[in-house]
Amino acid sequence: MEFIGKIFALAIAAIFVQNFVLMRFLGLCPYIGVSKKLDSALGMGMAVIFVMTMASTFTWLIQNFFLVPWKLEFLQTIAFILTIASLVQLVEMIIQKTAPSLYKALGVFLPLITTNCAVLGVAILNINDQLNFIEAIFNGFFAGIGFTLVLLLMAGIRERLEKAEIPACMKGTPIAMIVAGCMALAFLGFSGLKI
Amino acid sequence: MTIIIYSIIILGSLGLIYGLGLAIASRKFQVEVDPKIEKINEILPGANCGACGHPGCFAYAEAIATQGEEINKCAPGGEKACKAIADIMGLKATTRERNIAVIHCQSGGKDNTLLRYKYEGISTCKAAVLVTNGPNMCDFGCVFQNDCIAACNFDAIHLNENGMRIIDPDKCTGCGACVIACPRNLIELVPISKKVHILCSTHDKGAVAKRKCGNHTACIGCGLCVKKCPVDAIEMQDGLAVINYTKCISCGQCALVCPTKAIVDPLAGKRKKAVILSDKCIGCTICAKKCPVDAISGEPKKVHKVDSEKCIGCEICFEVCPKNAIEMN
Amino acid sequence: MRLFQEFTKGFVKENPVFVMALGLCPTLAVTSSVENAIGMGMAATFVLAFSNSIISLIKNLIPSKIRIPAYIVVIASFVTIVDMVMNAYFPEIHKNLGLFIPLIVVNCIILGRAEAFASKNNLLRSVIDGLGMGLGFTLALIVIGSIREILGAGQLLGYNILPATYKPVLVAILAPGAFLVMGILMGLMNLKKNK
Amino acid sequence: MKYYLKLGFVLLIITVIASGILAFINSFTEPIIKFNEQKQKEEARREVHPEAASFDSIGTINNETITVYAARAENDSLIGYTFLAVKYGYSSDVKTMVGLRSDLSINKIKIISQAETPGLGANCTKPEFQEKFSNLKYDNLLVDKDGGNITSITGATITTRTITNSIKEAFDNLDPVLKNTKTEEVTE
Numbered sequence: 025m026e027f028i029g030k031i032f033a034l035a036i037a038a039i040f041v042q043n044f045v046l047m048r049f050l051g052l053c054p055y056i057g058v059s060k061k062l063d064s065a066l067g068m069g070m071a072v073i074f075v076m077t078m079a080s081t082f083t084w085l086i087q088n089f090f091l092v093p094w095k096l097e098f099l100q101t102i103a104f105i106l107t108i109a110s111l112v113q114l115v116e117m118i119i120q121k122t123a124p125s126l127y128k129a130l131g132v133f134l135p136l137i138t139t140n141c142a143v144l145g146v147a148i149l150n151i152n153d154q155l156n157f158i159e160a161i162f163n164g165f166f167a168g169i170g171f172t173l174v175l176l177l178m179a180g181i182r183e184r185l186e187k188a189e190i191p192a193c194m195k196g197t198p199i200a201m202i203v204a205g206c207m208a209l210a211f212l213g214f215s216g217l218k219i
Numbered sequence: 220m221t222i223i224i225y226s227i228i229i230l231g232s233l234g235l236i237y238g239l240g241l242a243i244a245s246r247k248f249q250v251e252v253d254p255k256i257e258k259i260n261e262i263l264p265g266a267n268c269g270a271c272g273h274p275g276c277f278a279y280a281e282a283i284a285t286q287g288e289e290i291n292k293c294a295p296g297g298e299k300a301c302k303a304i305a306d307i308m309g310l311k312a313t314t315r316e317r318n319i320a321v322i323h324c325q326s327g328g329k330d331n332t333l334l335r336y337k338y339e340g341i342s343t344c345k346a347a348v349l350v351t352n353g354p355n356m357c358d359f360g361c362v363f364q365n366d367c368i369a370a371c372n373f374d375a376i377h378l379n380e381n382g383m384r385i386i387d388p389d390k391c392t393g394c395g396a397c398v399i400a401c402p403r404n405l406i407e408l409v410p411i412s413k414k415v416h417i418l419c420s421t422h423d424k425g426a427v428a429k430r431k432c433g434n435h436t437a438c439i440g441c442g443l444c445v446k447k448c449p450v451d452a453i454e455m456q457d458g459l460a461v462i463n464y465t466k467c468i469s470c471g472q473c474a475l476v477c478p479t480k481a482i483v484d485p486l487a488g489k490r491k492k493a494v495i496l497s498d499k500c501i502g503c504t505i506c507a508k509k510c511p512v513d514a515i516s517g518e519p520k521k522v523h524k525v526d527s528e529k530c531i532g533c534e535i536c537f538e539v540c541p542k543n544a545i546e547m548n
Numbered sequence: 549m550r551l552f553q554e555f556t557k558g559f560v561k562e563n564p565v566f567v568m569a570l571g572l573c574p575t576l577a578v579t580s581s582v583e584n585a586i587g588m589g590m591a592a593t594f595v596l597a598f599s600n601s602i603i604s605l606i607k608n609l610i611p612s613k614i615r616i617p618a619y620i621v622v623i624a625s626f627v628t629i630v631d632m633v634m635n636a637y638f639p640e641i642h643k644n645l646g647l648f649i650p651l652i653v654v655n656c657i658i659l660g661r662a663e664a665f666a667s668k669n670n671l672l673r674s675v676i677d678g679l680g681m682g683l684g685f686t687l688a689l690i691v692i693g694s695i696r697e698i699l700g701a702g703q704l705l706g707y708n709i710l711p712a713t714y715k716p717v718l719v720a721i722l723a724p725g726a727f728l729v730m731g732i733l734m735g736l737m738n739l740k741k742n743k
Numbered sequence: 744m745k746y747y748l749k750l751g752f753v754l755l756i757i758t759v760i761a762s763g764i765l766a767f768i769n770s771f772t773e774p775i776i777k778f779n780e781q782k783q784k785e786e787a788r789r790e791v792h793p794e795a796a797s798f799d800s801i802g803t804i805n806n807e808t809i810t811v812y813a814a815r816a817e818n819d820s821l822i823g824y825t826f827l828a829v830k831y832g833y834s835s836d837v838k839t840m841v842g843l844r845s846d847l848s849i850n851k852i853k854i855i856s857q858a859e860t861p862g863l864g865a866n867c868t869k870p871e872f873q874e875k876f877s878n879l880k881y882d883n884l885l886v887d888k889d890g891g892n893i894t895s896i897t898g899a900t901i902t903t904r905t906i907t908n909s910i911k912e913a914f915d916n917l918d919p920v921l922k923n924t925k926t927e928e929v930t931e
Contacts, residue, residue: 222770223766223767225766226762226765226766226769227759227762227763227766230761230762231758231759233758234755234757235758237754238750238752238753238754238755239750241750242746242750242751243747246746246747
């Protein structure tokens with residue numbers, strides 16, 4: 025039972041309390057870039073969840089079976105990002121071959137994910153917080169959901185913003201930043217929450 | 220020292236595994252994408268505007284390479300793209316004239332629209348038209364909420380000081396986004412060489428139309444232009460004169476006779492008259508046959524002459540003359 | 549002189565942060581104080597300049613299929629060097645920047661400049677461009693950092709410059725403040741450009 | 744086949760060169776980093792026990808999470824104990840270095856690392872708050888809200904309670920470790 029509690033605590037932390045986009049400032053470039061339309065945001069969200077979960081799994085294995093036994097922690101950054109880049113390129117090829125229709129909806133986002141700070145961020149955080157293997161996978165998964173949740177909220181708001189009366193100089197990214205600021209204020213309310 | 224060796228072994232093996240993995244994967248998961256599609260896709264501007272009728276450039280490229288789609292349908296790409304695709308596909312590039320958008324309405328500005336009520340709802344034409352069929356008196360006129368400007372992703376439509384929508388011919392790529400966006404279907408894609416347009420779309424009866432139009436330039440369906448047109452390019456459709464641009468030679472005669480100035484001819488008065496150069500003319504009589512107003516006279520094999528009163532400056536003879544013996548001045 | 553223009557274009561005209569909206573993750577996260585901002589800016593400039601130069605040298609040796617992993621290994625090694633040096637010689641700044649030094653690897657500016665610029669130009673041009681972009685990035689960080697530090701803590705570089713009666717606007721230091729300050733700055737930048 | 748080797752080989756070379764350089768530089772910076780960490784810990788301990796000359800670890804408690812050090816003056820007489828208490832506060836782990844006198848009353852405490860909300864929880868690093876804990880005994884380690892006499896920082900009760908509890912938790916099972924030092928003292 026205690027295990028489920030820990031996972032639930034991880035979920036609340038990754039999605040609300042320490043949301044990856046609004047509180048930890050990770051994954052902002054795609055967050056501002058892709059959130060113009062709801063369907064592209066959903067596509068990006070799914071791709072990010074998938075890649076984050078895979079990345080958390082592989083990077084945890086590499087850290088604890090390759091780097092730690094030979095005391096090569098300083099290689100952590102290079103090993104992780106190499107894994108993530110190759111993983112994304114591999115996933116892109118597999119999806120392009122096996123599910124062309126999914127690739128059409130998702131394809132354009134995959135190369136974008138390699139430069140997404142959130143993926144590498146969650147990989148490193150899994151190690152810094154000394155999570156075990158199962159927790160690392162769940163943390164990656166919930167971080168992805170947190171990212172997607174905020175991305176969808178943002179896409180919804182920005183679609184309505186198109187019709188709103190905004191001064192010319194604020195159109196586009198500036199107003200997106202202000203909206204993100206308000207959302208961050210709202211998420212600040214969660215920070216006292218502790219399971 | 221051992222740390223350096225360990226790190227080289229570990230990272231080296233990681234690099235090797237990923238290198239081999241990607242190489243094998245790229246071979247095994249080789250998707251036979253026709254290289255032609257990729258090359259064509261690179262040439263297309265990538266605006267995904269849909270002017271070619273396909274959802275996005277990649278789909279159009281695929282259609283060209285696999286279903287033998289026409290290669291000149293890319294409006295934003297224009298001739299440049301068309302020629303490049305032709306080289307790839309090995310076809311002859313049939314150049315097609317560039318289209319630009321024309322708004323068939325002269326009201327819709329601040330001081331040339333009669334309003335039934337002051338509209339303060341959602342500022343889009345689609346919404347305005349839903350409310351008692353638009354705020355302006357004329358049921359066919361422009362509701363001036365600028366959906367066309369919002370739709371244009373080439374920034375070709377701007378508002379002038381009176382709030383009228385002006386289309387910039389250089390920027391307009393004829394992608395047709397505004398045609399779809401206008402709920403009143405006022406916008407039509409017209410070849411750029413055709414200058415004369417009927418800028419009204421009302422099907423109301425003459426007197427009613429004139430009264431409702433803020434600009435008083437409504438088409439009252441009198442039919443004078445139909446009779447006057449030398450090439451019969453205008454026809455009456457349910458009380459509204461409509462130009463058939465394939466026949467139209469932009470001679471501007473219709474604009475002269477239109478009683479309410481519904482037809483606008485930007486070249487009025489600026490047209491030049493045709494003059495036949497006696498030394499070059501070989502009397503082949505092609506110009507005489509082609510002239511819509513029979514302004515050219517002369518026997519075969521003899522030097523021909525142009526009657527400058529009759530000549531309407533449509534430049535057809537100038538274009539067809541094989542010896543370019545005709546000058547416009 | 550063309551090269552000088554190449555160098556200064558990164559400052560205002562093509563400022564990576566304000567104009568191109570790249571590298572937002574570190575920009576918002578690290579600018580809670582000017583000292584951290586300078587630290588991150590210098591680290592990023594170092595990595596940018598060196599990785600651009602190396603990439604422009606080896607660009608034609610690498611087959612296109614593994615272009616991204618190869619570039620990433622080069623960038624990651626420079627980032628690890630910076631991480632180690634900073635950890636050894638500037639421990640407090642390293643502690644403040646914390647997670648965001650390894651994240652320089654996935655910083656959109658660096659991979660973006662490497663892909664877009666360094667892989668197409670010779671050594672000198674790409675180093676100049678790297679330095680220009682890096683300093684432009686640092687400039688932006690310092691601007692945002694100073695605003696947030698003055699508003700949020702009434703201090704600049706640790707010295708309080710505002711009278712003690714000034715009640716610091718705490719939100720400027722927190723996450724929402726970063727978004728709002730960034731949004732307003734981008735708006736002003738557009739205003740200046742449109743005029 | 745050649746295509747596979749070419750790709751794999753190129754990546755291999757790059758990673759080998761990169762890792763070689765990194766390992767080489769690491770051999771320089773590693774000792775310095777270790778030294779810095781050690782020095783920082785040493786300083787923190789010296790701060791809570793200014794008069795102590797040396798510290799030697801005498802055991803670990805709370806299933807090895809906290810190591811307890813005995814603070815000894817020059818003549819090796821026992822002055823007190825120090826340990827590092829860690830607990831998750833409002834939004835981050837709060838690490839507190841605690842210095843106890845030999846009669847188990849708190850000599851001084853010092854917050855070493857925290858990332859609580861700036862301006863609220865973060866004020867716990869201020870000396871006037873840390874002095875409140877000086878010469879408190881185990882039983883009056885209670886925050887004012889829970890009936891104790893430690894006045895919590897304005898707007899940061901959670902942080903204050905975390906620090907207090909982290910010290911209290913260490914106290915609870917300090918006895919087994921102290922026992923063997925006591926006996927050691929007796930045997931001396």
